[in-house]
Amino acid sequence: MTKTLGLSKKIHYSLLSAFMAIIATAFFVIDSQKKTIHKSYINISRNFVSNVATLYLNNMIDVVEEKIISASSKFGGDDIFNNAFYHDSHSVLAHMMFIMSKSPEINAVILADTRGHYLRVPEKGSIVKKTPQQIQQRPWFIDEANSQHRVQFTEPYKDLITQVSTVTLSTPVINSHGFFNGVLAFDINLAQLNKNIERLLPPVEGNVVLLSDTGKVIADDIVDETPERHDFQTILSELKKSGGLYYDEHQDRWFFSYRFDGPKWLLVYSVENRALNELVWSESQKVIYGFVISLLILLFFGFYLKSHWDKTLINIIGHIKTGAPDGWGNLESLLSQEINNTREREAALTAESAHDALTGALNRRSFDKDLQQHIAENRMFSLALLDIDNFKTINDSFGHLVGDVVLRGMVAECKAILAQEKGTIYRYGGEEFAIIFSEIPEQQAWQLLEQCRLGVRSREWREDISAVTFSAGLGRWNGEEAQALIAQVDARLYQAKHAGKDQTVAGNAA
Numbered sequence: 001m002t003k004t005l006g007l008s009k010k011i012h013y014s015l016l017s018a019f020m021a022i023i024a025t026a027f028f029v030i031d032s033q034k035k036t037i038h039k040s041y042i043n044i045s046r047n048f049v050s051n052v053a054t055l056y057l058n059n060m061i062d063v064v065e066e067k068i069i070s071a072s073s074k075f076g077g078d079d080i081f082n083n084a085f086y087h088d089s090h091s092v093l094a095h096m097m098f099i100m101s102k103s104p105e106i107n108a109v110i111l112a113d114t115r116g117h118y119l120r121v122p123e124k125g126s127i128v129k130k131t132p133q134q135i136q137q138r139p140w141f142i143d144e145a146n147s148q149h150r151v152q153f154t155e156p157y158k159d160l161i162t163q164v165s166t167v168t169l170s171t172p173v174i175n176s177h178g179f180f181n182g183v184l185a186f187d188i189n190l191a192q193l194n195k196n197i198e199r200l201l202p203p204v205e206g207n208v209v210l211l212s213d214t215g216k217v218i219a220d221d222i223v224d225e226t227p228e229r230h231d232f233q234t235i236l237s238e239l240k241k242s243g244g245l246y247y248d249e250h251q252d253r254w255f256f257s258y259r260f261d262g263p264k265w266l267l268v269y270s271v272e273n274r275a276l277n278e279l280v281w282s283e284s285q286k287v288i289y290g291f292v293i294s295l296l297i298l299l300f301f302g303f304y305l306k307s308h309w310d311k312t313l314i315n316i317i318g319h320i321k322t323g324a325p326d327g328w329g330n331l332e333s334l335l336s337q338e339i340n341n342t343r344e345r346e347a348a349l350t351a352e353s354a355h356d357a358l359t360g361a362l363n364r365r366s367f368d369k370d371l372q373q374h375i376a377e378n379r380m381f382s383l384a385l386l387d388i389d390n391f392k393t394i395n396d397s398f399g400h401l402v403g404d405v406v407l408r409g410m411v412a413e414c415k416a417i418l419a420q421e422k423g424t425i426y427r428y429g430g431e432e433f434a435i436i437f438s439e440i441p442e443q444q445a446w447q448l449l450e451q452c453r454l455g456v457r458s459r460e461w462r463e464d465i466s467a468v469t470f471s472a473g474l475g476r477w478n479g480e481e482a483q484a485l486i487a488q489v490d491a492r493l494y495q496a497k498h499a500g501k502d503q504t505v506a507g508n509a510a
């Protein structure tokens with residue numbers, strides 16, 4: 001089975017991996033960014049509530065409290081109080097009007113005595129005296145027992161006279177002898193309060209509402225006729241103990257709240273979770289666009305690469321086929337060079353696999369192959385086996401490196417003699433060599449072998465070796481099996497060794 005390079009596949013995988021990596025990164029970045037944005041909106045909303053409460057409402061409460069306390073101490077004089085109800089009420093009314101005119105946050109100023117008389121500005125007509133029952137029904141009316149408290153805020157209630165929702169703050173009027181004379185009360189201008197709350201610009205679309213301690217609405221930013229009021233009663237206790245942040249699963253709404261110290265009011269700003277999420281998404285969109293653009297660029301790059309890569313591959317394949325890699329550009333010339341190098345390497349590898357690396361003679365594999373080929377082709381040939389005499393002594397005396405030099409030298413010597421003739425030398429193994437003499441009579445082979453032997457023996461060595469000799473056996477092929485011929489020639493080599501070495505033993509024909 002042919003193994004493909006799979007380059008296109010690798011490019012596809014790389015692009016796909018980059019694609020997946022961008023998507024995964026996008027997922028994590030967007031997710032963490034969403035959480036961060038969500039968190040920052042929560043913080044901004046909490047700050048919004050506490051800023052409105054401390055900078056606006058607390059301020060307003062302080063101002064009206066200060067005003068009522070200073071006015072009540074003014075009305076504390078016996079004469080003023082008695083005059084107001086039984087003699088000359090005009091100067092007191094003028095003072096009450098003065099307070100009104102300076103206080104946009106106050107709707108009405110009321111002064112009441114313990115007998116149920118009261119003065120109120122603004123009032124239709126002249127001074128009106130009401131029955132004690134009417135005045136005492138008012139939630140701000142404080143009897144003597146309650147007079148210890150300085151300033152009190154009522155729950156929102158429907159005023160009997162004006163018929164509008166009202167919150168009143170009141171304080172006892174104590175005369176200079178310490179007696180409780182009556183009550184001074186300010187109706188808070190809820191219309192003005194509503195208007196101011198409506199004007200607020202909350203960070204996320206939602207509702208702002210000011211609640212009393214029992215959860216009644218004092219003021220809110222809802223302007224339409226059928227206001228969408230949220231059920232604060234069910235979550236009031238949660239809001240009070242939430243510490244400023246509460247999420248109601250049932251309504252899927254966030255509640256940001258601030259609890260006042262003076263009147264136990266609660267400023268609540270509530271936001272639908274959906275609205276918050278929409279905002280978070282719209283903020284995240286910029287990042288999403290960024291990632292989408294990156295993906296598109298990657299896709300474009302992928303297609304571009306693919307189309308050009310295919311073309312380049314086709315060119316490369318064409319040139320590899322024709323073997324004419326000329327006229328390519330920089331990258332291509334490098335590639336063509338590489339193709340040529342590969343061919344050379346291939347040729348070198350083939351040569352290496354046929355030759356013995358140490359001596360340069362053909363190796364044992366080549367010998368086996370050539371021998372079989374001669375037999376298969378029924379070619380006339382003779383075989384010689386050569387073994388260097390006393391090679392162990394050479395190795396032992398001069399070292400293996402010198403032994404190697406001797407092996408190389410012997411091959412060189414024989415090659416030089418056989419070069420023009422039909423003889424090829426092989427390294428048979430260790431210090432043993434073989435020569436195949438092709439298509440020449442055994443006699444001629446014997447002569448060549450003798451020339452080799454004498455050549456080696458008379459060769460001069462740079463090292464201090466006196467003489468290197470070898471023994472050899474020679475035999476002609478007579479149609480027998482390769483192993484039989486080798487055994488016969490090996491036996492003759494053995495004979496030569498036993499006969500005193502440095503000689504060749506051949507058959508009778510030689």
Ligand SMILES: Nc1nc2c(ncn2[C@@H]2O[C@H](COP(=O)(O)OP(=O)(O)OP(=O)(O)O)[C@@H](O)[C@H]2O)c(=O)[nH]1
Pocket residue numbers: 358387388389390391392393395399400401402403404407429430431497
């Ligand atoms: N330097 C070197 N030595 C080799 C190589 N291959 C085999 N030999 C050595 O050749 C020697 C062969 O020794 P022996 O088989 O005892 O033969 P010898 O000493 O030549 O004795 P005779 O054949 O009886 O003359 C061993 O010492 C091997 O280590 C080689 O590639 N390089």
